[in-house]
Amino acid sequence: MQITRAGEYGVLGLLHLARRGPARMALIDDISRDEEIPKSFLAKIFQSLVKAGVVQSYRGTGGGFALTRKPSDITVLEVIEAIEGKIALQRCQLEVPDCEHMEGCALCGLFERAQDRVRAVFAGTTLADLITTEATLPAKTRHIRKLQPAAFK
């Protein structure tokens, strides 16, 4: 399963929240504008993140979304799998395997090993890690367009 835009947008949205510092809220509207992600699509994605317990939502005036944990406690794997379901490099590896072959076949085993590597990379990277990396990149090449998103009103 390829990492889709949904997963990518989810990570970008959370990075936006993480950059705001602890317990700061952001509106879907603001995140969507600053990160250039279609608003209604991002709203849908954040629903998954709320269900997964990565962010908490607050409705009504003064509401928005906030991280439930420190950025250093949120892995990219968790975020992506909350949005896309378990990463599966091939149909053998789906939660409900779609494979005519018996378990344990040589090719399925290979796919499994490759997939484990991918998951390990994502499991070993937190939102905080990404932010640290960003800081070491030349400004023009950063993923983030606005380092100072509009202040919480």
Added chain:
Amino acid sequence: MQITRAGEYGVLGLLHLARRGPARMALIDDISRDEEIPKSFLAKIFQSLVKAGVVQSYRGTGGGFALTRKPSDITVLEVIEAIEGKIALQRCQLEVPDCEHMEGCALCGLFERAQDRVRAVFAGTTLADLITTEATLPAKTRHIRKLQPAAFK
């Protein structure tokens, strides 16, 4: 990019050829029957493998396909990428990158690392390796349904 059936079928088809031993030919018809792969789809897949130089085709009566190299010299990466194009875990990593962000962003870098791991796993596994692994699996769980494909006529 997820490994599609085309890639999977390609590897299975080549494994079939590899199991026949050196310089033994097989017809699309036979491979397709023995491996339970739709014939016209497999034919299309093998066209890519011919172009990539992994197999050679012979037309006419007594024709078919044969490997151009030893199974131990053909990696799974080569096969899959011949069929599907370069493995790209995300649109940032496509041959023609489809990504609004500048090069070198933290998230794209992460995707690249994950992708490199996948490619390394596939690059480190040859058709011969898969056949060796098969032999260590209990017979009922093998990918292969017929260890003795119809003899070359």
Added chain:
DNA sequence: TTGATTTAGGACTAAGATTGTCCTGTTGAT
């Protein structure tokens, strides 16, 4: 040389996934 066999290649199609949009709730603050 005629015909049977086998791959080559392009056009086409059905089904499913992705990437959204839109509308109607529901919740909370003032």
Added chain:
DNA sequence: ATCAACAGGACAATCTTAGTCCTAAATCAA
């Protein structure tokens, strides 16, 4: 009550996957 903001479902456009089908080209054999 009313406004602000998220929740959730239905819907739709586009793209990808997973094929099919048909005609052509190459090869061999009678």
